[in-house]
Amino acid sequence: MEQLPSARCSATLDEAAQLLGDAQVLLLFTGAGFSADSGLAVYDDVAKVKAYQDRSLDYMDLCDPKLVHQEPPLFWGFWGQCFNDYRTTAPHQGYEILSRWVEQRFHHSETAQRMRAILSSSCETSEYTSFDSLPAEPYEVSGHAGAFYVFTSNVDAHHYDWFQPYEIRECHGNVELYQCSFGRARCGPGLWRAPRSFRFAVEPGSLLAFAEVPTPEALRPAGAAGAAGPALRHVGAVASGAERRSTLLRYMPEGQTPEHLLARSFSENHPKCARCRAAARPAVLMFGEWGDKEWLDSQGQVSRWSNFMQGLGEVVAATTNLRCVLLEIGAGTRVPTVRQTSEQILEVLLSGGANAKLLRVNPKDAEPDDADLAEHILSFQSTGLEFLRAVDALLPEVR
Incomplete structure (x- = not known):
């Protein structure tokens, strides 16, 4: 078994x-x-990337939504390279391990069937209304979660390679979805998927992306025959030689945006709003944004997550000592949304009578934030991948 860094x-x-x-x-x-x-x-x-060091720019500076209007080449250079990096890099083995656990233990169990029965019978409002030919939601989701759900702040959309769309909540959005840069106040609702064939043209040295139409080579799908070699991950990569992404978004449903609107949006290296032709932007929560006037969260995701938590509350209330594990991986304190959410849900489950434990996995800051919950939180000073491999070796029956 692989040893973790901390003996404890x-x-x-x-x-x-x-x-x-x-x-x-x-x-x-x-x-x-x-x-x-x-x-x-x-x-x-x-902050370690030379192009940004030379300008004294950090992540907070680059995640400023105003840059899409004030300095578009910088904005699309950063987000475009992130998009390219995410599309060409494979999710690590930990996703596959978790997916295997979920399929074996949490998709077909009695608890999973009870959850689906509750969710399928709940009265849900339509998530897929259209406005001016542009759907409010980027795709339609059918099916319901069982005894498993993901809550993530990551915007790379890698969870769709291994998990179903009805069991994913992205609290900060993802770079595969786009919206009008002026938000709901001016342009109304509307999210759309980037085409599978799209790729941004970003200058390697300056990390700037200009508005000219990308070359056909730049628009080749990641990993397509005849495509150039793996793109260098310029935006602060922490590893090299990673696997190519062969499971790209396999569980993300096909978009329901009309083809002519999609083509109009991605006809240039700087995407345009599919409705009003103003500047578009990734549907990602950026610094300084609050409420829903600027960033457009997926209301379908919001509804599905809310319904799941409500359904879980019903199952907890009807089951003596329901055994719940909250597994938190790689959630730091700089943007604490995930940590706060996991501890809040732990507290709710405990107060409802569940037998709940939170496993917090992080190379640093692995300790409980709320001292009152400490006895229900196990801390692991480790990377997520190391932890998952080590625990997987202790669960041979799952394998």
């Missing part, structure tokens, strides 16, 4: 494996550290 942590691996093996519900919470295991940048890596 490795001593509790057996307990973690036992909890996961006995769990009736698994809630997965992931942050930037989970993406880092795939070789993708985290916040601090961006």
Whole structure:
């Protein structure tokens, strides 16, 4: 078995494996550290990139939505390279391990069937209304979660390679979805998917992306026959030689945006709003944005997550000592949304009578934030991939 960095942590691996093996519900919470295991940048890596160092720019500077109007080449250079990096880099093995656990234990169990029955019978409002020919939601989702759900702040959309769309909540959006840069106040609702064939043309040295129409080579699908070699991950990569992404968005439903609107949006290297032709932007929560007037969150995701949590509350209330494991991986304190959410849900589950434990996995800041919950939180000072491999070795029956 692979040893974890901390002796204290490795001593509790057996307990973690036992909890996961006995769990009736698994809630997965992931942050930037989970993406880092795939070789993708985290916040601090961006400041080490020469093009940004030369201008004294950090992640917060680059994630300013005003840049799409004030300095478009810089804005699209950063987000375009992130988009390219995410599309060409494969999710690490930890996703596959988790997917296997979920399929074996949380998709077909009695608890999963009870959850689906509750969710399928709940009265849901339509998520797919259209406005001026542009759907409010980028795609239609059918089906319901079982005894598993993902809550993530990562914007790389890598969870769609391994998990179903009805069991994913992205609290900060993702770079595969686009919206009008003026938001709901001026242009109304509307999200659309980037075409599978699209790729941004970004200058390697300056990391600037100009508005000219990209060359056919730049627009080749990642990994397509005859395409150029793997793109260098310029935006603060933490690993090199990573695998090419062969499972690209296989569980993300096809978009329902009319083809002529999609073609109009992505006809240039700077995407345009599919409705009003103003500047578009990734549907990602950026710094300084609050409410829903600027960033457009997927209301379908919001509704599905809310319904799931409500349904889980019903199952907890009707089941004595329901065994719930909250597995949090790579969620740091700089943007604490995921950490706060996992501890809040832990507290709610405990107050409802569930037998709940939170496993917090992080190379640093692995300790509980709320001291009152400390006895229900197991801390592991480790990367997510190391932890998952080690625990997987203790669960041979899952394999």
